[in-house]
Amino acid sequence: MARRLKLERTPMSKLPPEERITTFEEVALGYTPEEAIIEAERCLLCKRPPCVAGCPVSIDIPSFIELIKKGDFIGAVKKIKEANPLPAICGRVCPQEDQCEMKCVVGIKGQPVAIGRLERFVADYEASQGEVEIPPRPAPKGKKVAIIGSGPAGLTCASELAKKGYYVTIFEALHKPGGVLMYGIPQFRLPKEIVAREIDYVQKLGVEIFTNFVVGKTRTLDELMSEDGYEAAFVATGAGYPRFMGIPGENLLGIYSANEFLTRINLMRAYKFPDYDTPIKVGKRVVVVGAGNVAMDAARSALRAGAEKVTIVYRRSRKEMTARIEEIENAEEEGVELKILTNPVRYIGDEDGWVKEVEVIKMKLGEPDESGRRRPIPIEGSEYRIPVDTVVIAIGQVPNPIVPQTTPGLETTRHGTIVANPKTHATTREGVFTGGDIMTGAATVILAAGSGKTAAKYIDYYLTHKDEPGIWEKIFKGEV
């Protein structure tokens, strides 16, 4: 008997906006088991599933959804973990609408199956059942691999290699592992307890994590490899170097990079000052410059930290905004104002050096530029000023140069990303692989995780074939 397909997806409950902005607690509340099964019923279990092609790590989506339908939630999460060690995280922050869900056939007539929500549900379900099951330890291979950076790329690569029997050490510059998941993406979108849980899992696989260890400063990559016995390395240091616009007044007091603003809040818990020692200055009126996920996170964090009015200033139009649609909606629901086609030209301060106004200029869209988006052009004479107490600049990050600068022979592009073969992720230095944002430029959590997985595959290949002559050249050229 053919049942009628439900075109509408099962809604997920969210905290109401007025409640949300009073707390840093998570906004989206997740499915109940009943809701998950109802949503799973909408999946057609396609024989040749297009959704899988949309997922950068090729999760076997119909299989895990089928297990949910049967009520085998633990089986479902195990299925996902075959391909993605970070389901609770990706289920929350993946741009699903552009990936797996965009390709879902149900989406042609109705709303696509809520794959991300289901992924998140089974991961949370597993965690709620107590101890997460750890796969049996493989026979040790007796070889050491160094992972530099503990963001999603580093964590994924580490867990893949540990599962293969390598001795894996992660070196992390900050005092807590997790990369952007810990210091950048706020609590209300990705609770830190969940990140900690996933890191705990990676450690239980046998991965050792050294925090407070800046590779290139505390020890160089060369020292790790030539003196400490690491036979291969994976550089996953992310794109954490903030950009500024270089306009007058940018160093006035009260002007933050998004990284600093979010780090103070997420990593240092400045929103709990004075219980926590790190302070933050969030005045009544906040302007956030930029329109990606980072800008939305900064704007919504500012509201929760006590701002009365938060305005996002963006030089292009709404269509070009790079943030996830869900996050733009959430921000607007919470009262964030969007000023599109507007760009700051300078900041004006008071006599103590505090920012008090931002001068902006209106923009119009011209011909498409090299990114394919229409180029914003200033409209002369349209300048005006917005009174402001705090400004957060969220116009993007570039790769951190510490590791490339201190590793001779590790070549970078003119954008500062590390040169690597796109298939194998091998760099210009023998034994050194890379992945995540430092290879691709600022991208996404799942792409970083996917590249960690790819690199792990070729690190294993390299260490297995290390003694063959010319092996690095072959791997670097992708001829394997």
Add this chain to the structure above:
Amino acid sequence: MGYKILKKRVLGPGSKLMEIEAPFVAKAAKPGQFIILRVFEKGERIPLTIARTDRERGVVTIIFQEVGKTTIHLGLLNEGDELADFVGPLGKPTDIENYGTVVAIGGGFGTAVLLPLVTALKKAGNKVITIIGARTKELVLLEDEMKKIVDEVLITTDDGSYGMKGLVTDGLKFLMDREKVDAVYAVGPVPMMKAVADMTRGPGIKTIVSLNPIMVDGTGMCGACRVEVGGKTKFACVDGPEFDAHEVNFDLLMKRLKMYRKEEQYSLELFKKRLEKEAV
């Protein structure tokens, strides 16, 4: 990895020295570099210069002035206690050259920063004269340590209770009148560094200062430590902390250091109240 306090010594009022167990940092540290530490789980990250290292024992010495919540809290810890975090060495090491005659000026905690620096400058063949400046006699730090390393130590006190009466700039003027000075290093409070820079700009003496803006990560990730040098924005934690004194915008630095003045005072008050309560 615990970062254990192996030794604690009081140098003067509100000024302490600690030896911390941190083998990796001890091994890699070079003059001019610093560490960032966190005292406890809810603590702030604060930068302190590496005053000395002992590679064999894996020990790093820090010298700090108790000026606020975190440094006072740190000063209350005892030998055997552990710090939550301790990371480094951060920043660029000093470029050590043979200049000829170098005057190294330290005010307040700056004197501590000078220790590894003057050692390296001596090794490179320089004649090194140190000026230690303090408000009054009992605040003069590290005189004996310094005397063991450099050719001459000149002390200045604001009230004339010890050494020469006046500011470090008076000491510098005295030396510049006496002999040819080829380079100057100045580390200490911003107004002091600014005054030194103003003095050496005219005669064109190469002058290097170590800047102390507010920092968070210390690896170039946040931009909290922005300073203006030669009209350009630099991140002191990765591009510095040492810069050409004649190019630095000291006024901006002074303003930026006051960004959290209110919060810092509040935090300190609460902390002191808590300490009083615990003492009863």
